[in-house]
Amino acid sequence: MSEQSESDRHQHKNALAVSLIEANNLYRSYRNIAAVDGISFRVETGETYGLLGPNGAGKTTTMRMLSGLTPVDSGTLRVAGIDVVQDSRSVREIMGVVTQHDGLDAGLTVYQNLFLYGFLIGLSKSSAQKRTHEVLEFFNLRDRSKANVYELSGGMKRRLAIARSMMSSPTVIVLDEPSTGLDPQSRNRVWEELAILKESGVTVVLSTHYMEEAATLCDRLSIMDRGKILDEGTPDQMILRYAPKEVAQIRVAPGSLRRVRDYLNKHEIPFREVGALLSVTGDRGANPDISELNGITGVKASYRAGNLEDVFLTLTGRELRDG
Numbered sequence: 001m002s003e004q005s006e007s008d009r010h011q012h013k014n015a016l017a018v019s020l021i022e023a024n025n026l027y028r029s030y031r032n033i034a035a036v037d038g039i040s041f042r043v044e045t046g047e048t049y050g051l052l053g054p055n056g057a058g059k060t061t062t063m064r065m066l067s068g069l070t071p072v073d074s075g076t077l078r079v080a081g082i083d084v085v086q087d088s089r090s091v092r093e094i095m096g097v098v099t100q101h102d103g104l105d106a107g108l109t110v111y112q113n114l115f116l117y118g119f120l121i122g123l124s125k126s127s128a129q130k131r132t133h134e135v136l137e138f139f140n141l142r143d144r145s146k147a148n149v150y151e152l153s154g155g156m157k158r159r160l161a162i163a164r165s166m167m168s169s170p171t172v173i174v175l176d177e178p179s180t181g182l183d184p185q186s187r188n189r190v191w192e193e194l195a196i197l198k199e200s201g202v203t204v205v206l207s208t209h210y211m212e213e214a215a216t217l218c219d220r221l222s223i224m225d226r227g228k229i230l231d232e233g234t235p236d237q238m239i240l241r242y243a244p245k246e247v248a249q250i251r252v253a254p255g256s257l258r259r260v261r262d263y264l265n266k267h268e269i270p271f272r273e274v275g276a277l278l279s280v281t282g283d284r285g286a287n288p289d290i291s292e293l294n295g296i297t298g299v300k301a302s303y304r305a306g307n308l309e310d311v312f313l314t315l316t317g318r319e320l321r322d323g
């Protein structure tokens with residue numbers, strides 16, 4: 001094929017471009033309370049898209065609607081051309097789903113969990129065997145294939161749940177809080193797996209309340225709170241839009257805490273206490289003047305760049321982790 005016609009074809013494809021996932025004005029309520037309150041978003045093929053929000057934001061409800069597990073009250077939802085509202089069954093044939101609670105069979109081995117799942121989703125015995133071997137290889141689980149699930153660490157179980165969702169060779173995978181409850185090392189492993197999946201062309205939609213997870217994995221994300229999407233963009237765009245350039249972090253020895261609080265209050269410098277840290281943001285993102293604090297014994301001040309946690313705080317007035 002000549003270069004010219006290749007480029008024509010490309011343009012033609014773009015002109016017809018439809019997003020892989022198109023959610024318009026999705027709504028779902030429980031006893032008159034809107035769990036998801038009219039959200040719209042699109043996910044393009046090959047993208048990793050995140051919903052970032054605290055507990056109760058409506059993430060799980062959204063993920064469940066996407067995968068056809070929770071009915072949609074109103075709005076439209078299409079995944080790869082499938083109308084999920086009309087035909088929630090078909091969507092599961094092209095989608096891998098990892099729920100927050102892995103749903104693995106603890107009495108079976110790693111191999112058996114994968115194989116039986118393949119069998120359940122309709123693969124023939126030989127296809128299920130073949131696919132199990134491919135998936136074990138891909139996720140580097142081959143040497144654990146005979147291990148019982150109850151013997152596995154939390155991180156290993158999560159990796160197995162992700163592996164299992166790939167048994168159907170899905171083009172899109174939906175993960176609800178993939179690394180919640182994992183230690184930092186296991187979390188990193190899960191992030192690596194997801195990055196490898198993305199590289200292999202799989203479209204990933206995930207929900208999380210960890211800003212590091214969203215910042216590390218997502219091409220684009222939406223900030224979700226109380227059933228609504230407050231804004232969306234790339235992590236960098238969101239930080240540029242809503243986070244201060246720098247935030248001062250002040251570590252204070254307990255004995256000096258009162259003096260520091262008094263100082264900040266007297267100078268009307270707004271601050272928040274996050275664990276043992278005082279976090280201070282200057283006016284309209286300017287660096288706050290905390291030079292005088294350095295004279296107090298037991299005080300150490302440093303600056304960090306604005307992050308998605310700050311974005312959430314700006315948009316909602318609350319901490320992401322508070323929920």
Ligand SMILES: Nc1ncnc2c1ncn2[C@@H]1O[C@H](COP(=O)(O)OP(=O)(O)O)[C@@H](O)[C@H]1O
Binds near residue numbers: 053058060
């Ligand atoms: N099955 C349910 N029955 C009643 N209320 C629910 C149910 N599922 C979710 N909710 C409510 O909907 C809201 C959003 O919940 P959820 O989608 O689980 O949020 P998230 O996953 O972000 O924590 C919460 O207020 C929650 O209590």
Ligand SMILES: [Mg+2]
Binds near residue numbers: 177
């Ligand atoms: Mg949830």
